[in-house]
Amino acid sequence: MSRLMDTRSNSIAPYAVAILMPLLALLGTLLFAPLLVRTTLLFFIIAVIFSGWYGGFWPGILGGIISGVLLDYFILGERHSFVLQAADIPVLVLFAFVVIIVSVIEESRLRTERALRQSRDQLQIVLQGITDGVIAQDKNGEILFANDAAARLAGLSSAQEMMTTPIQKIRANYENFDVDGTPLPFEKLPTKRAITEGIGGEIDFRWHLVKEGRTRWMNFKSSPVFDQRGQPQMSINIMTDITEDKESEVKLQNAHQRLQTMLASINNGVVATDTEGHIDLMNPMAETLTGWSVGQAIGKPFEDIVALKSLLPDETIVSPVQSILRDKQELNVSTPTELISKDGVRIPIGYNAAPIKDQFGDIVGAVMVFRDVSDRQKAENERNQLTLLLASQQKRLENVLANVPGIVWESIISSDNQEQRIEFVNRYAERILGYTREEWLATPNFGQKIIHPDDLESSQKEGQEIFARGDLSAAIQFRCIAKDGRIVPIEAHYSILTDDKGKVIGSCGLMMDISQRKSDENAIKQSALDLKRSNEQLEQFAYVASHDLQEPLRMITSYLQLLERRYKDKLDQDASEFISYAVDGATRMKALINDLLAYSRVKTGEQDFARFDTKTALNQAITNLQITIAETGAQVTVDSLPPILGNEAQFIQLFQNLLSNAIKFHGDEPPKIAVKAERSGSVWKFSVTDNGIGIEPQYVERIFIIFQRLHTKDVYPGTGIGLAICKKVVEHHGGRIWAESTPGTGTTFWFTIPAASWSK
Template sequence: MNRRFFLDSDETFRAILECAPDAMIITDAEGIMLIVNAEAERLFDYARPELIGQPIELLIPERFRTRHPSHRTDYAAHPRRRPMAAGLELFGRRRDGTEIPVEICLAPLPLADARLTCSAIRDVSARQTAEDDHRRTMESYRMAVEVAEIGTWFWDGSKDRITWSGQFQKLFGLQSDAVLSYDEITGLIHPEDKPRIDAAIEAALHRDVPYDIEYRIVWPDGSIRWLIAKGRVHRDAAGSPLDMQGTITDVTERKRAQEVLRQREAQERRTAELVRSNHDLEQFAYVAAHDLQEPLRMVASFTQLLGQRYKGRLDADADEFIDYAVDGAQRMQQLIKDLLAYCRLGTGGQAPQLTSCLDTLDDALRNLHAAIAESGATITNDALPDIVADCAQLVQLFQNLIGNAIKYRSEQPPRIHVGVRASESEEWIFSVSDNGIGIDAKYFDRIFAMFQRLHGRTRYPGTGIGLTMCRKIVERHGGRIWVEANPGPGTTFRFALPAGGTD
């Protein structure tokens, strides 16, 4: 009777069903489909005659079919208009067996002699695809923000409430899952930076100024971190702020790198100024020493002539005074000679070229022949390498170090050894060892300074410039020089030169 009723029903009712945008299916109490509209045909890919008279389970995926009759019975016992399984994922089954996500709304039809149900079924494939795409996009965004260690925050203008992400809290030195108040967060901002932040937020909200600010925070452990905060204000049609959202990023390492770079540039400027100053001083010292030679030569010559002519003809004090004057003039001449030699190290010299260290050592020993013979010194050496160097300055270096070893000898005849070894840092480490009187370790740091003397002039003559010249020669070749105490008597001077020489 029910089936005949619907087959003979008013065409207006059928027309309404046909116009519905959703698939419409009317079933009886046993779940038999009585009426379907065109959208139901399209959605499930069945012709209308193929659906009429069939159980509704035909359109339900097989994995749900066995449970569906009990759900249908429960609904028939308490019929009412309601969405089916709201909040759950529902699926329909098409002719070819493919499943489609759907939303279903059930409603009982108010007929006196029939218990019929109208099902409105909507295909939500497009919406679900969009939701899945949005979910994937948001997950990608979340992962990107997490990997980039970017904290996010949001101000809701309607509630005047600020929320922030777990990464935001981590950037403040806090646990990401800790429950914190706004005051606890802002309490970590450096006190000197709070006024700037407040002013920047006010400018963004009320004057539409871009919110972009660097500020410091003080972590709970007391360390200082630098953050960059950026934000954007969303406004209504009238221009009033609705909300504001933004990000924070830790830039502490960048700030440290900038500070290191700033200090390095300042150091380079100071170094350049010192180089210019040293060059000017060397030029001045060279010119001054050079100009002093002639008048000093006259003083020395006439003082010596005075001593020769009048020695013994004046009293003893006069003879002593003349001796002092002659000695002082001679020492001054030697000092000027050494000072000029030192200045020439920085203002001249030969272009570096491949040089035999053995040949330069032989030249130095020939220059020291008289001192070696007089002291009875024995000098030995390892096989020495060839390096790129200023040959004349290398001769001077060996001559000064070996000459010092002879000068500061003990009562035993000097035994001096010139050694060399290769280092892992592509350097040649040279050594000049002796059995002399040695040097107290407390003087190691000062013996290379200008005019430094550890002994009186009476026993060990000299100007105190020799080791300073050694240091300058070594540094000019890109190396370094130092002194070590021997396990027994004597001293070892070591200097390192690049294995490839210097430009």
């Protein structure tokens, strides 16, 4: 109805009502005249009041004038006449007064009502226009008012829907959680307390819309509204979506935490100040270097905490922070500087400083970053020392290489493998081939140009075959042509240079003049031929000599024995004895010649080696000595013996000489001989042990020398060649022989033979 009245206030409707109402009042007065004897003005007063209420001041006045005219003409005095009687004048005056009063009052009421209505509409426009949600709730929690923003936050389509939906149904659409994620009951919201206790409140919480599955951060404020008695009547709630603020806050906290972590983890000291030069940030390294804790340093002037001193004489350092705040530009310092800590410790540092600016480019402080350069200075000193040492060593190396009796070189191969260029060559190269270092360095493929044409292809092929097998180094021989035309035999030792990917990038090595070696090798070859020829002649001589010498010995022996038989009875005792001595000497001479022949026949090459069983050789030696063994009652025990690679005939002679030696030098007991063999690493270790008279320790080496005897021929006959033959046989097979003995107990002869020899 108020909207209808507001619309008609600017039209003719109020004046039409002002005309109509007096007519209705006249009709009512005429109809109810019998009942309105004393209140004939009642209906007209009601008409004036209604006209004023509906239209305001002027419609009320109009209704009053029309009512006065109708009263005068139809009711008061003489009816149907405008002539007034004296008694009616007071009534009309009173009526006019009432009309004026009523019109003024209603006009005032309408103006107030219009003002209130306009204020309400403006407030509603404002509430609908703001982004915050606004809700008015009564004591039961039901929503009396809500703007569209509140409806959107609650997941509803409009404010009207929110105001017409029961509060419990609305609450079922979302869940509340505290800052730490704990469920937040509706009773804990400040609305409850605002309505019940009249105390406003504010809270931040997470609002989870169940149906939409989204969560928003909300700031919720509640304020109570009191009635005339001071009792809380309703609660006005303002909901603000602070999700972006919270996310920004979290990002800011994360960024701050990252900054703190970074500042704590770096090895540089960091100190920041405000625009007054007072410290407001300090990282742990800065605490360590300055000796001040953060709590002690915050708020103090920079210069009181970071004390700097120049290491240059007569130079004073201006505070870097004050320079930054004054000049408003970065500061990079190269001056050697010391930091004097709280405890007076002096630390060499390097530092730089810069202004801190806000988003508008205004300076809001300064920051200085400094680092302990003690290790760097130490490393720099060490590097300088190493540089000097390297230069010294390089000089020494150059001197050494300059005097190495060979050509030391290094070359680099081009990327297309078509060109090889010498990068380094020592001075000695000029002494060998006559070419200067400059010629080596300036000429591409110089190495190929100095190799003799007849050797170039073969040397390259030989090197390629070596590297094709996977070897990165090689040694090959070829001839070079010196600058003066000489042909110089060269042996080159060189290695391939590769990069980190294994690609060949060059080579380096040493080339030596082997002219003297070649000459020596030729001399050695000639000496070897001469020695071989001499040995063959010596063997031939020994063989011929042994046969030629045995013939006259046989003749001498035969005629002496014939003389002894024919003239035995005619000769005296001395003559018989003399003849016996001559026969014995000739016999011993024959044995000596046979032993010398056997010794000379022991060759030193492996061309006569074959695989054989050493036990078979031992058995043959035992067979050869069977008569002697039977005569002396000797016992020979044999363990298992291995097969080897060697000369079986020489091994038979070796075993036969050792067994014969053990039988010959036996004691009072019959000879007992044990032959064994055992594996010892890469050799077979043989032993021949007897129970004979033994050998004095000082003679155990002497017995292997040819013609050396420890006893006279009258006590133990022999030529002194047997053990020398044993030594020569063992050494011929790549082993060694020795004896261990205890006088009166027996002797053990040991000898070794390579175990791998049989597999050659």
